[in-house]
Amino acid sequence: MYGQVGLSVLSVNEGDKLLRVDPDDPKSRERFAKTVIDLLRKGYLISVVTGHDDQGREIRAKVTQFDPEALEYLVENTTPEEDEDLQQRMKGGERAGRRRRLPLVGTPADAVPPTAGGCAPELLWIPERS
Amino acid sequence: MDSRAFLERLEREIFFHSLDELDNAADLRNLLAECADDLGGIPLPIPGIGLDLHPAFPRARELADIFDKPREPTPTPVGLFRRNIFWSSRRQGYVHIWSEGGELGKGGALMWKLLKGPTRLEMDAQTMRASVAWGARQEWKAYEKLSTHIDLDRFKRYAMCGMFEETSRRSGVRYRFRRLKPTIAISDRNGQERILACLCLHPIGYYKGSFGGAMVPTDDVIAHLLIMRTDEAGFWRDANHHSPDSAAAGL
Numbered sequence: 001m002y003g004q005v006g007l008s009v010l011s012v013n014e015g016d017k018l019l020r021v022d023p024d025d026p027k028s029r030e031r032f033a034k035t036v037i038d039l040l041r042k043g044y045l046i047s048v049v050t051g052h053d054d055q056g057r058e059i060r061a062k063v064t065q066f067d068p069e070a071l072e073y074l075v076e077n078t079t080p081e082e083d084e085d086l087q088q089r090m091k092g093g094e095r096a097g098r099r100r101r102l103p104l105v106g107t108p109a110d111a112v113p114p115t116a117g118g119c120a121p122e123l124l125w126i127p128e129r130s
Numbered sequence: 131m132d133s134r135a136f137l138e139r140l141e142r143e144i145f146f147h148s149l150d151e152l153d154n155a156a157d158l159r160n161l162l163a164e165c166a167d168d169l170g171g172i173p174l175p176i177p178g179i180g181l182d183l184h185p186a187f188p189r190a191r192e193l194a195d196i197f198d199k200p201r202e203p204t205p206t207p208v209g210l211f212r213r214n215i216f217w218s219s220r221r222q223g224y225v226h227i228w229s230e231g232g233e234l235g236k237g238g239a240l241m242w243k244l245l246k247g248p249t250r251l252e253m254d255a256q257t258m259r260a261s262v263a264w265g266a267r268q269e270w271k272a273y274e275k276l277s278t279h280i281d282l283d284r285f286k287r288y289a290m291c292g293m294f295e296e297t298s299r300r301s302g303v304r305y306r307f308r309r310l311k312p313t314i315a316i317s318d319r320n321g322q323e324r325i326l327a328c329l330c331l332h333p334i335g336y337y338k339g340s341f342g343g344a345m346v347p348t349d350d351v352i353a354h355l356l357i358m359r360t361d362e363a364g365f366w367r368d369a370n371h372h373s374p375d376s377a378a379a380g381l
Binding site (some may be wrong): 011015016017033035040045059061062112114115116117 | 173333349
């Protein structure tokens with residue numbers, strides 16, 4: 001699945017749905033960028049793989065924005081190592097931000113629809129006036 | 131598409147078609163997929179089971195009201211204020227607390243009542259009723275997707291036992307992801323295993339009084355795993371926290 005360029009969306013009716021994009025086709029790029037920006041606006045969590053740890057598990061980051069011109073995801077640091085690195089750089093006087101860019105091509109991405117929380121007891125009691 | 135890819139796709143479609151043959155609601159589900167203007171799809175309303183959807187979801191209110199007609203809200207008597215609702219482990223129920231007659235200490239009085247929630251047995255039965263909403267094709271695809279996110283050992287554990295574990299790199303909390311049950315957050319501090327909370331969360335929505343969400347069970351597990359890996363604080367913020375001894379915890 002990750003050999004393809006695109007975004008995998010969890011869907012109720014179809015299960016996993018893959019949105020493909022052809023980076024060389026301007027119309028496909030435009031359509032894809034519009035969809036990703038729309039998903040972010042609707043509150044979807046777009047999660048991208050930024051690397052793997054020493055046990056081979058995915059390290060993921062949350063996409064905060066999408067750059068339609070450069071076809072890049074904008075993400076924030078999520079791992080303790082990245083936070084530590086950032087602190088070291090800032091101590092050294094470097095102006096560094098938490099946000100960084102990841103190219104669409106070669107970055108596996110998944111979208112999760114907004115969550116409705118979980119089952120809560122539907123109990124209601126309104127006392128009568130004493 | 132070359133002939134090999136065509137044959138592979140054909141084989142896959144025939145397999146999915148055979149799965150649909152086992153599924154009475156497949157046609158309805160496919161129709162909803164065609165009508166959906168949101169990539170998340172449209173949840174299937176089921177007679178007799180309430181559907182609780184994310185308020186931002188398109189037509190959430192209309193969908194939820196199809197088989198669960200909204201009741202007129204009971205007006206709150208003037209001078210009464212709801213203070214809190216919480217789970218009591220000792221009393222095994224939800225304690226509702228109201229106050230009357232102004233602020234506490236200034237003539238105000240507290241009133242409380244214990245209400246029992248549904249039992250685990252009732253929630254399991256409701257989950258079985260809700261299962262008509264889920265398709266075998268979608269669950270199969272979810273299994274395929276999950277297998278790309280976890281290693282073979284844990285995937286086999288999930289296939290056999292319906293659960294697997296992963297420890298957060300950030301917090302060190304161990305999460306036990308379970309099919310059709312809330313995820314258990316476990317602390318291993320000082321060598322002592324302790325349940326922190328049972329985290330219940332469903333993308334788009336869930337069927338009231340059940341353990342089931344709008345999506346197939348394994349898609350819910352994938353959502354928990356991805357949210358935990360991506361935004362652990364957000365996972366705790368958005369999920370409902372159930373006490374381990376409550377029925378909703380599913381323990």
